[in-house]
Amino acid sequence: MDELYLDNIDEYVNDHDKIVTYKWLSLTLGVHVNTAKQMLFHYLDHKRKESSGQLHATYLVSGKMVDNGQTSHKVSVVREEQLEDFKAKMSLIVSVHVYSVQKALLKDSSPLYSVDYDAVRDNLKNCSRYSAIRCASAVPLSSVELQQTRQTPQAPTPEPAVKKSSMNGDLPLTSKPPAKQQKGIMGMFANKTASKNQDSSREVKSKQKEEADAPVVDVPKSKPAVKASPMTNFFGTQKAKKPDKSVKEEETAAAAAAAAAAAAAAAAAAQSSSTAPQQRPSSPPEEKQEAAAGQSTKNTKKDSRSKTKRIEDSDSEEEKMEKKKRRRIKKPEPDSSDEDVIPDSPQQMEIKESLPQPKKEIEPVSHSHPSLPVMKTRKRRRVLKSRTFLDDEGCIVTEKGYESESYSEAEEDVPVKQAPKNPFPAKLTASNKEDEKKGQKKTASANKGTKQASIMGFFQKK
Amino acid sequence: MTTLTRQDLNFGQVVADILCEFLEVAIHLILYVREVYPSGIFQKRKKYNVPVQMSCHPELNQYIQDTLHCVKPLIEKNDAEKVVVVIMDKEHHPVERFVFEISQPPLLSISSDTLLSHVEQLLRAFILKISVCDAVLNNNPPGCSFTVLVHTRDSATRNMEKVQVIKDFPWIVADEQEVHMQEPRLIPLKTMTSDIVKMQLYVEERAQKT
Numbered sequence: 001m002d003e004l005y006l007d008n009i010d011e012y013v014n015d016h017d018k019i020v021t022y023k024w025l026s027l028t029l030g031v032h033v034n035t036a037k038q039m040l041f042h043y044l045d046h047k048r049k050e051s052s053g054q055l056h057a058t059y060l061v062s063g064k065m066v067d068n069g070q071t072s073h074k075v076s077v078v079r080e081e082q083l084e085d086f087k088a089k090m091s092l093i094v095s096v097h098v099y100s101v102q103k104a105l106l107k108d109s110s111p112l113y114s115v116d117y118d119a120v121r122d123n124l125k126n127c128s129r130y131s132a133i134r135c136a137s138a139v140p141l142s143s144v145e146l147q148q149t150r151q152t153p154q155a156p157t158p159e160p161a162v163k164k165s166s167m168n169g170d171l172p173l174t175s176k177p178p179a180k181q182q183k184g185i186m187g188m189f190a191n192k193t194a195s196k197n198q199d200s201s202r203e204v205k206s207k208q209k210e211e212a213d214a215p216v217v218d219v220p221k222s223k224p225a226v227k228a229s230p231m232t233n234f235f236g237t238q239k240a241k242k243p244d245k246s247v248k249e250e251e252t253a254a255a256a257a258a259a260a261a262a263a264a265a266a267a268a269a270a271q272s273s274s275t276a277p278q279q280r281p282s283s284p285p286e287e288k289q290e291a292a293a294g295q296s297t298k299n300t301k302k303d304s305r306s307k308t309k310r311i312e313d314s315d316s317e318e319e320k321m322e323k324k325k326r327r328r329i330k331k332p333e334p335d336s337s338d339e340d341v342i343p344d345s346p347q348q349m350e351i352k353e354s355l356p357q358p359k360k361e362i363e364p365v366s367h368s369h370p371s372l373p374v375m376k377t378r379k380r381r382r383v384l385k386s387r388t389f390l391d392d393e394g395c396i397v398t399e400k401g402y403e404s405e406s407y408s409e410a411e412e413d414v415p416v417k418q419a420p421k422n423p424f425p426a427k428l429t430a431s432n433k434e435d436e437k438k439g440q441k442k443t444a445s446a447n448k449g450t451k452q453a454s455i456m457g458f459f460q461k462k
Numbered sequence: 463m464t465t466l467t468r469q470d471l472n473f474g475q476v477v478a479d480i481l482c483e484f485l486e487v488a489i490h491l492i493l494y495v496r497e498v499y500p501s502g503i504f505q506k507r508k509k510y511n512v513p514v515q516m517s518c519h520p521e522l523n524q525y526i527q528d529t530l531h532c533v534k535p536l537i538e539k540n541d542a543e544k545v546v547v548v549i550m551d552k553e554h555h556p557v558e559r560f561v562f563e564i565s566q567p568p569l570l571s572i573s574s575d576t577l578l579s580h581v582e583q584l585l586r587a588f589i590l591k592i593s594v595c596d597a598v599l600n601n602n603p604p605g606c607s608f609t610v611l612v613h614t615r616d617s618a619t620r621n622m623e624k625v626q627v628i629k630d631f632p633w634i635v636a637d638e639q640e641v642h643m644q645e646p647r648l649i650p651l652k653t654m655t656s657d658i659v660k661m662q663l664y665v666e667e668r669a670q671k672t
Contacts, residue, residue: 103594401505
């Protein structure tokens, strides 16, 4: 490729003081995301050699990490300084690529989100034009179909919710009730596609680490298959580093998330090539292949190799997952209302849920939750809540965070004082009362009396 | 003209509300980015659909809110020319001044449907710019504090002194020392023009900070 792009990037970074993320670059220059990633890498390389000026970069690292004996897939954005440390901690690195280049040293990840927000918003219809995820059946519904979906009675969200702060992929992944769309169309979509996702994701999960090119392709397919809005919203929320995505973000989030999913699935393929974490996104091209359903023999070969290697890891994990997933599916109703994060498909959840806050986040576990879309009868909203709990050292810790809370329209009039029970009994020890008070303070329908059972149900499941 | 009076007032209120909300977020963000206070007191909140850092410290929040509460009537009447967030070192000499120049556009109108989302987009850009401003600014010495100054047109301040908008929160005429900065370097950050407000943000930085 010609070298003009180096000048372009230079202009953005140095003259305009912009943060150049690969996604923004791909949308601005009209190139494929993988090309954008490589452009950024070359630019960085070039500048470092010249050693002119001070540039900072962030990287996206995706791979497997063993945490307390549990293996999970982690996708993080890390600063350059922390890159090597982070890579050393991971047991298997699936992909590493440049996420952004900027002049300023970022103190937290919020600007990264803001940068992409407007770019995606402007390109909402075709923000996945340059992405590596493809699905032929992912097309927006026609208005006729939309009407139909709206008319079918809104069934309660089928999937149970997941623990909000689950950073590990192997923790019970739940599907977010797709019925959380801001625009209100979703419930239908979600219900329709939720079961489909469940199946495909289960399938995917069982073969996730392994080959499963077909299921893998299924995963990205099933993801986009849920129509743009609910799906992307789901993904938007799953991406831990971008917790507050609005509907508009969703598509790019979906693209990125699916890319990560494809990456995970392509772990098999990438395994042999990415033993040494590379700056060069060789795995993204492979991801691309996978996602594009280019089933080559090479992949299957690698898959079988990786299969044997990872069979122990995945087996127990899969069993756990499947068991939990099945369990969850059995009891959808009680739990659906108070879950904070309810993903569509557990498999994706695994990848997405396991997204930790980026390392440079100051905030601990109490991260904000994505604003979930509003359904007609049941709503979710983000509420600032303080949770007080006893931590390991016996100190009472108060954390504030946005929790998404579900409440029904009918229950909005429920007075704040009504519900004595607090949504987080699991964490409370001595500070029950305090918590209740804090919980009550927040929103009108913070603790709906009628939903007490389900709130407790959620925690008991843990 | 007379028939527009009530509309004008409402309009002024709308603009003032939007601006004060934005200024609150901006001040918190400036305190975070310039490390005036330790980053532990900040937490992520959402504004304009993007994450921003706001402080949790109740007294700090109250101070900022009271400040802006007093500024709001000035903005409503279009008396406030500039709102300046001054960061001062230990000796109370300003080292940085974030200047928000506010003016009303020549054609004031709330007619457009997409007005608010457009304004939101512009304000988002401001927030983003503040987040990355440390690329162009030198580091501040430790132990800085901040204050908010308002430059008003005409004699609006006289009214402010007479009538305390918030009890026990008086505004006083600023010292020359706080206003004047030695050897300032001007760094423009962002400009926006919309149907309801025109705003410019630039930073004046002292050439030698320590």
